[in-house]
Amino acid sequence: MKIAVCVKQIPDPAAPAKMDANYNLARDTKLIMDESDSYGVEMALQLVDKAGAGEVVLFSMAPGEEVSGLRNALAMGAHRAVLISDPRLAGSDALSTAKVLAKAIGRESFDLVLAATESSDGYTGTTPVQIAELLDLPSVTFAKGIEVKGESLIVARQTEAGFDEIEVPTPALVTVTAGVVEPRYPNFKGIMAAKSKPVEKLSIDDLAFSPDSVGASGARETITSIRPAESRGAGTVVVDEGDGFAKIIEYLESLKVI
């Protein structure tokens, strides 16, 4: 089973975020693997393990030939990685990113393309389905589990009420919900081996994009302004004086949830 996994390398969420002059997140610091993507990597590794043979290939678009996040996923056990890095990609919007990733993924044939439901920095949540459309693949979102059944996949798709079971033919693209599997710790042999696993580096020329079709000049979105999110109120503190239970019931009733 051959699986492509989209991996975003993002500024460390633990560090204070910086914005550039165009209101884009500054990506000139050290980048790490988006934790949301670690679930897709783990799920891909489990599926390949179960299949008995196969390959997990990572795809990432990142500035400055950044590979540290990819090395982390390679240390977990992914087999190789493809990095698209080109200064002319700066300022790309979600659709341009999808075009670039789709083109890179489309050079090979995969049984499955996995991505996170959304990244932890941009949160657009649109790139995976755009990739699916560009590659003409069926897509299933919000997966909490994937099983292989012959030439199809049975995907448990999370909904507000529970989950749907969806059968989808391969090849397909599936987005994986954060937290549904326990990403393995990379062990030391994995970390040592990751150094020598192949990372193919591509420019937009390698993928035959014209410079004006991608990056800031190809972007159809522009960010005109940004402002901090409104801070939440402090909430109400209710002191339990023996009637805490009744007060909780009263509050839930006021919300009409019971």
Added chain:
Amino acid sequence: MVKTPIKPLDLFNIDSMLSAEEIAIRDTVRKYVEKRIKPEVADWYESGELPVAELAKELGELGVLGMHLDGWGCAGTSAVSYGLSCTELEAGDSGLRSLVSVQGSLAMKAIHAFGSTEQKDQWLPGMAAGDIIGCFGLTEADFGSNPSGMRTNAKRDGGDWILNGSKMWITNGSVAKVAVVWARTDDGVRGFVVPTDTPGFSANLIHKKLSLRASVTSELVFDNLRLPASAVLPEVSSLRGPLTCLNEARFGILFGALGAARDCLESAITYGLERDQFDKPIAGFQLTQKKYADMTLELGKGMLLAIHVGRLKDQGLATSEQVSLGKLNNAREALAIARDCRSILGANGITLEYPVMRHLCNLESVFTYEGTNEMHTLVVGEALTGLGAFR
């Protein structure tokens, strides 16, 4: 104006001295300790029990056991990576780091450096995986700093060896499946690889400890224990054998002790920011800030020294005197840091709700074991003057 606090070691930008691989290995151990060890270690400490078999298996899966050795299932990392792992393990508890030091640097190192191919094939893969726990018997009740006086002895009986005597303060002793035991013989001090189910072997758990409570410490007794000729480590017949291993373990300690100190200092800073007296956080008082600053200096200097010795070791240049310098300084300063942190935490500092007193009690052992503070002082003194002061 209130600025965002920076962590003590980040003030030194220690990360700038490390490779991506070293950071990845460190972070893997740090996450494991945060998730698996820190939530439970206070209970283990209080009950005086450590789930060694379970933890060894997990540490084996990560690749921690014998990580700096090559082959036989070992990861083959740099010495600095091993040191950084010890820092993270000991930020959890010195008992956890002791488990790993004894397994990797003492028991596995002895077999790796001085064992036959058959011995390596038989023991090392299982030990690296954490399926087989090892211990290392050198110290005796009456011979600590002076191991050359050891009474444990092995005598030939035809092709076999008969081992008699006892060893004291043996980490992992009661849970080990294999013990590397050093004994006096007619051919000098020899090492023996002893399966602990051999008749004549017994291990007695040491109780009533007030330090390293989350660690198994035992007395080993050998009563006419019969071993085949193949049990002896063929490549060494002097104290160079155990001392080589101890040098490895000490190297881990000069990093490890700083992990306990770092955890104390970070706890004391967090506590000081949350604890109000006289209507302001105690972290805002000058006396407290002086303690923080002095402790941070010692912690950072200790880490710079540790990484320096680690880089020397990776180049094959580290001498045992340099390891002594590091162990002497870092165990001493870690203990001093833990004591000062305890004072910042006030009465809360004496409980297991905070890690500080636990680390402080552990560091009393770390100060003494693997070469006492006094012995390392005299090693440095001898290096400086050419005069041995202890013989």
